[in-house]
Amino acid sequence: MKRAANWAAVSDFDGTITMRDVGDHLLLHYGFSDKETIEASYSLKVRVEDFMKRAFSGARLTERAIAAFVRTRVKSRPGFRAFARFCGRHKIPFEVASGGIDLYAGPFFKKHGVSVKSFFGRARVAEGGIKITYPFLKRTDLSSFKASRVSRLKRAGRKVVFFGDGPNDLKAAALADKVYASGRLYRLCRERGIKASRLTDFSLAIEFLKANHSSLCTR
Numbered sequence: 032m033k034r035a036a037n038w039a040a041v042s043d044f045d046g047t048i049t050m051r052d053v054g055d056h057l058l059l060h061y062g063f064s065d066k067e068t069i070e071a072s073y074s075l076k077v078r079v080e081d082f083m084k085r086a087f088s089g090a091r092l093t094e095r096a097i098a099a100f101v102r103t104r105v106k107s108r109p110g111f112r113a114f115a116r117f118c119g120r121h122k123i124p125f126e127v128a129s130g131g132i133d134l135y136a137g138p139f140f141k142k143h144g145v146s147v148k149s150f151f152g153r154a155r156v157a158e159g160g161i162k163i164t165y166p167f168l169k170r171t172d173l174s175s176f177k178a179s180r181v182s183r184l185k186r187a188g189r190k191v192v193f194f195g196d197g198p199n200d201l202k203a204a205a206l207a208d209k210v211y212a213s214g215r216l217y218r219l220c221r222e223r224g225i226k227a228s229r230l231t232d233f234s235l236a237i238e239f240l241k242a243n244h245s246s247l248c249t250r
């Protein structure tokens with residue numbers, strides 16, 4: 032018999048909550064990067080935060096253009112809004128840890144009417160491009176930071192469900208109690224023997240929590 036537990040959720044943003052990586056999509060759409068450069072950024076050896084700073088430093092985009100791009104072109108993964116509301120209703124901690132930036136995350140959450148604890152790069156329109164800083168990465172890199180959010184919730188006595196799609200999500204996935212992965216992360220988990228379910232729709236995780244979260248199941 033499975034023991035019910037108190038759960039929490041941690042998620043990546045780009046390519047996980049959204050169907051496509053918003054940063055890559057923006058850079059490609061406006062011609063500030065190319066497919067080869069972006070593909071190379073997914074090596075396990077590349078720090079996403081360094082790639083983002085470099086790639087956006089020459090991206091001449093305004094806040095308004097980015098917000099409009101999000102409203103018209105960025106697709107949310109099915110079930111995301113319902114999942115965020117489900118967590119809110121049942122007091123299940125849910126946080127988003129991302130190497131993406133506030134300039135596109137803000138308009139995205141606003142459009143979907145979702146408010147969730149989150150960590151994003153801070154982006155400011157500067158001369159000739161966009162300047163990004165990561166205040167939460169002073170002592171660590173993105174991949175370890177994501178893992179630290181999972182460990183922190185586990186230390187607080189919770190089991191953690193993690194959602195991700197990229198190589199920088201691997202450390203966090205290895206520590207989580209339940210993983211939903213898509214894309215490169217799904218392949219990496221399989222190669223390394225980390226159990227992961229395919230992330231297609233966040234409603235799968237609602238069903239999972241209904242069956243496993245202590246205040247929701249009767250087992």
Ligand SMILES: [Mg+2]
Pocket residue numbers: 043044045046047052195196197
């Ligand atoms: Mg991602």
